[in-house]
Amino acid sequence: MTKQNDADVAFIQALAELLNSNDLTEVEVKREYGENDRLNVRVSKAQEIVHAAPAAYAAPVAAAPVAAAQAAPADAAPADPRQDPNCVPSPMVGTAYLSAEPGAAAFVKIGDSVEEGQTVLIIEAMKTMNHIPSPKSGTIKRILVDDGTPVEFGAPLMIIE
Structure with a gap:
C-alpha cells in the first residue's frame, strides 16, 4: 500500500469508529486531493427498522394466549400480516x-x-x-x-x- 492508501484506510477506520460511538447509521465524506485525485467514502451499518404494529396486530397478552387463540374464528387474518x-x-x-x-x-x-x-x-x-x-x-x-x-x-x- 502507498502512504496515501494507508492514510485513507486509517481515515475510513476512524469514520467507522465515529459511526459506532455516536449511534449513527451512515457517514458519507467526499475529499478532493487534487484535480484527478479524490476519495469518496460512505460507511453505513445495517439498521433494524421496527414497525409499530396496528392495534389489530398487537401480540396477545402473555397471561391469556390460550384463551385468545380459542376465541379467534378459524378464518381470522394471521397475526403477522406477512x-x-x-x-x-x-x-x-x-x-x-x-x-x-x-x-x-x-x-x-x-x-x-x-x-x-x-x-x-x-x-x-x-x-x-x-x-x-x-x-x-x-x-x-x-x-x-x-x-x-x-x-x-x-x-x-x-x-x-
Missing part, C-alpha cells in the same frame, strides 16, 4: 407515500376497489419515486404503513382481498 396470502410486500427499501404529493388525496383508502396494475402507493428510493402497482384486483382491507414511513424490502404494505 403470513397473509393477500399481503402486498414492499419490493424495495425506501420511504412509503400514500399520495402523489403532500396534501393530495391518497391513491387508495380502506374499502376501495383496485384493479391489477393500479398504483396503490409510492416508495421513494434514492430520490426516485417508484409507483407500486396492485399485484391483483380486489378491495383494500388494510393499509399497514403510514404516509412517510420508512420501509424495508418485504415489509407488509397493505392487504388486498
